[in-house]
Amino acid sequence: MARTSHRVTAALLVAVLVSACGNVSSDAGASGDSGEAPPGITTDEITLGATLPLTGTAAVAGQGLEAGLRIAADEINAAGGINGRKVKLVLLDDGFAPDRVVTNVRRLVSQEKVYALVAPSGSQGLPGTWSFIADNGTPVWGPVSPADPKQQEVYLLSATRASQQQVAIDYFAEQGSTKLAVIKQDNDLGVSMKLALDLQLPKHPDVKIVANEDVQPGSTDVSSAVNKVIAAKPEALLLATDNNQVALILQHLRQRNITIPVFADQGGAGTGGTSAVGPAGAAAEGLIGGMQADVVSTDNPSVEHWRSLAKKYQGQQGESGFSLQTYSFLKAFAELVKRLGGDVSYANFNKTAESLADNPISLGSIPDIACGKLPNGHTCVQQAGLAEFKDGKWTVLRKFTPPK
Known part of the structure; x- marks a missing residue:
């Protein structure tokens, strides 16, 4: 009987180890070499954040930026998400105050645990966050018109x-x-x-x-x-x-x-x-x-598609140029993450983003996004209209x- 008991215990231990190894393998597939999955990622959700001037002197612009993100997220989620993950947006108001931009970025990364910042705004405040962003490795995809920091985590999608x-x-x-x-x-x-x-x-x-x-x-x-x-x-x-x-x-x-x-x-x-x-x-x-993006009144098919969605948006400035811009940025982000496949690690994010010079993301509403390697490749668009x-x-x- 004792010998049988030992066999059962050993079998259970093997099963536990196999199960644990399976979990590690799954996490490693999401996180690459680190063995630790990045924040903001679950099997069915990806959390993204931005700081925007939703109130204050730049509120009109901020409301347009918010609208574009929400319109894109709704469209992406209605189509099943990004590789099966629904987009969850965490958008914080900075009132166009540089110190609040810095505070919001820290909150989004440290407390809200976002996977990436997508189209954050704040030319006066964002540069004050670059060191913090570097420490955390958080991708910043399409910040709206800051200076180019030539930094690994930061990808500029518009003409500076x-x-x-x-x-x-x-x-x-x-x-x-x-x-x-x-x-x-x-x-x-x-x-x-x-x-x-x-x-x-x-x-x-x-x-x-x-x-x-x-x-x-x-x-x-x-x-x-x-x-x-x-x-x-x-x-x-x-x-x-x-x-x-x-x-x-x-x-x-x-x-x-x-x-x-x-x-x-x-x-x-x-x-x-x-x-x-x-x-x-x-x-x-x-x-x-x-x-930086096509004007909203053009007959460009990509813009017409956005406009059909924007007309249904209930908030302010849904059909503004700012809305078209951030809508395009989030749609491009979704395309990039699709290209990551099962490995959503930051290492693979950066590797895939830097390969866009050879295989650009083309949306039609903005210039093609063709990021390359540093020092200059993260300014992903050189053209302006x-x-x-x-x-x-x-x-x-x-x-x-x-x-x-």
Whole structure:
């Protein structure tokens, strides 16, 4: 009897070990070499997060960004999820305050245990999170217009502010403008503008900067900068400010009967939407905006598909350009994760993302996403377009092109 008991015990032990080994094998398949599954992943769910300005001075943009994520998540989930996993979104409001952006990112990673950040916003706050992100290895997919940190975890899916500004400089030079003025914020936005000028002006030796003025972030006092620009008599004006200041600057210019072309990047111009042109009113006529995604009114089939979904969205700004942008980012993320197969480890995420240079993700609503290896490959899109606000709507002025 004792011998039989030992046999039964041994058999049970073998069964337990086999079962345990099976679980380890399954986890390793999800996590790669580490043997530990990444956060935010279960057999039936993938948790993704973003920090957005849902209230405050940039709430209109934030609501559009939120709408695009929710529209994409609903569509993905209705189709069965990503490799069978439903998307769970955790979206936190930062009120357009840099310190809250940092706090939200830490909460999303440490407390909410998100697998990745998808389309977070906050050009002033996100750079303050890069060290924390590196420590945790959390992928940041498509942050909205921050500077390029050339960091393993961060993948930029839109033309940077600098790239958009470079394309605008090329455009004004081709139009014969030789005297340009600049109004920029004394922050990351201004740094991007300086980079664009440093890169592009040598390519256009006839183009000169006749005024280069700074304004304080979040301030409504733009009159001094505008007055100095007017005094310099430029032929075109480049802005590197938020959407509220874009509107104020346009109003000041038009009140003085200054009708020179004015450019602002996607974030500042709110290209495709009303975040800048709405407050500016009639003064917005002729505003040129950087284009990171196609404009919402185009007959592009991919945009028409998004628009059919956006019309059913119940929140604010569902049909804005910001919505189209983040919708496209999450759809691209879903495609990338599908390509991961059973190994959703961060190592495989980075490896697969860096292979997109050879096999891009093509959606039609945004330029092809063709990430490569560092140091430059995580800026996954080099092209930018231009659109003009005319007769109450945005019209494509220049399709996606790289800077010269």
